[in-house]
Amino acid sequence: MFLKLENIRKEFNGKVAVDNLSLDIPKGIIFGIIGPNGAGKTTTIRMIMNIIAPDAGKVYFDGREVGDDFKDHVGYLPEERGLYKKLTLSEVMIYMAELKGAPAGQTRERIDTWLKKMDLLEYKDRKVEDLSKGMQQKLQFVTTILHDPEIIILDELFSGLDPINMELIKNVLLDLKRAGKTILFSTHVMEQAEKLCDNICMISYGKKVIDGTMSSVKAQFGKNTVQIDIEGDGAFIKDLPGVTEMTEFNNYIELHLAEGAEPSEILKTVIGRVKVNRFEVMEPSLYKIFIDMAKVDPKASQRDDGGDNV
């Protein structure tokens, strides 16, 4: 395994933040860590980064325990992030890469390519504070990968990004994966995780509750989900036989069916009462799995959100 977490554990003031977590992250894939706020995602990532030391357990990179030399092989975007506001874009980029051991000359050659990709080339010699928030996020992302790291670790990657920039960064990540880089990220934005990840792991209360490839995770939860898009009032649907649960989204309704229930029977009933534009039997969305799994622990609703202790 390229990156391996072995029974890592961390407590803060008697509260267990990460509990005996083991993960295997193979080379060249996109690996997503999902989980509710306070589940221990950031703590796990900080332990991988050797920013905080685990109380027990070890983290290995390429067969060796992570230490200071790991820092040059990784591009890390923390959840709490920022840049030097008074420096120009190119100064920030050169400095951040230099801190990763990349010589200034080498970085200078790459700056234009990356700034162009991010649509920031015209700001190259402007100060960071002149950029909009979204632009700063893109710049921050570039500084994370500028030194050409083998593994890229992104904590809450999508926070503060608009859909256009999300798409842009998603494409860059796919390019990087194609170039053989390993990407590990955490998020609670399920749609993005679903689109991007090869492998996924969900943690709740510091414990791993789901771990595997995206398709195997979905298979595990069965093909008992139906999405329908109707015109009119669909409130009656949740009382139909065989429907165990209904979630209403803005533009469509997602149904959860009982074991052995036949989707076509439901379609027949619905089509007789309202106009149906779309009816699709599908794998459960990651969102659904996420909600279901988070509900498993009854203490879930009692937990507070501010779990980002050091």
Next chain:
Amino acid sequence: MSKFMVIMKREYIQVVKKKSFIIGIFLTPALMAAFMLLPAWLAQKKATSSEMMAVLDYSGTDIGERFAKALEVYKLEDSDVPYYVVKNIFNVEPGDSVRFKTLDDSLKTEINDKKLKYFLVIKPHPQLSDDSVYVVTNSDNFTSLSRFEYRLSNIISSVKLEQTDINLPVDSILKLTRRIDLQTQNTKGEAIPFQIKYFGGLIFVMIMFGMIITYGSLVMRSVIEEKNSRIMEVLVSSVSPFQLMLGKIIGLGAATFTQVAIWVLVGVGIFFASGAWNLDISSDITRLVFNPMIVVFFVLFMIVGYLLFSTIFALIGSIVNNEKEAQSFIFPITMSLILPVMVGIHIVQEPNSTLSLALSYIPFFAPTTMIMRIIFLAPTVTEYSLFSGILGESILSFIILTVATVFIIWLTAKIFRVGILMYGKRPTLPEIVKWIKY
């Protein structure tokens, strides 16, 4: 290039290219010069009328007469009015101590009543000892005092030469013509021979204090800025917190020394050019500034003192959230640097008192206390011992300071690595103690 160097270079360049750095280089010495020269200049401006003085010659020579004559060359600005009016020259036979005492007392009364500004006392055998000639005055007009010193030096040298067979080796002649160190007394008889030393001490201490506070607080500000802009976690994923801390301290320290080095070079330049410009730089200042012990210990105490205090500033930066919170911590630091200056009068008058010694061995007070003590003690010491006296004490004080600094750096490194990632609530003391153990 190692990461430590990368951080150091950035912190250094950040400061050095700022306009305030360049302005500071010129403005600080200008302010200091103004601070010192202004009183003298004001005193000079006041001299619109002649200054009254008397001579009390107890030596049985004609030095008093010659001195009064020599002063006739000084005139008030743009006129023929003499600058100094020697009202009386009292010649007292050597041995007539009763008459000397009576005259001395009445002259002091006249000075206190402001009828006289100065009176010069010449005791027996003035050619043998500097202590035999002194000026009694309540004024500290440097211009006049240095004029008297210059004129008296010439007269006494001539007297010596007249009394001697000229057929002597060069060395001996130089010895005979040495400029005297004219001392002054106030009317209470207290000697104030240390004015130059006191000013010298003050300047050294102000440079040390100013530099440590200015650049030490820059270390703190730099840490707070990186915490506030949330860039800290990105940084510690690239470098170790220790590299980061030390890079900042040393980078900004290098900027400090750049500034001081520029002043020193300019100062030395002015000193060597002073001959050409006919500037009259007092021989006392020369002896002070070019005393190797003072120079070496000033540099050593400045370096280690800076390391100690800037590390504490880094520590404060790592545990607070903003500069406002930091203010309450800065006060004790300022106090520990400035306290020796506040008790400075005591230190310079009693450099070997228990208090002076105690302050020398407390690391936080040591840099400023020691530099004052060294300036006051070192120039008059003729034999140095490594284990006692001012040299031994300086070495011991320096060792204590260094050990304490290494300990503080070690302690700060432990708190720093946790503190820099803490946002929000300021940690309590028990929490900080836990970080140290952690």
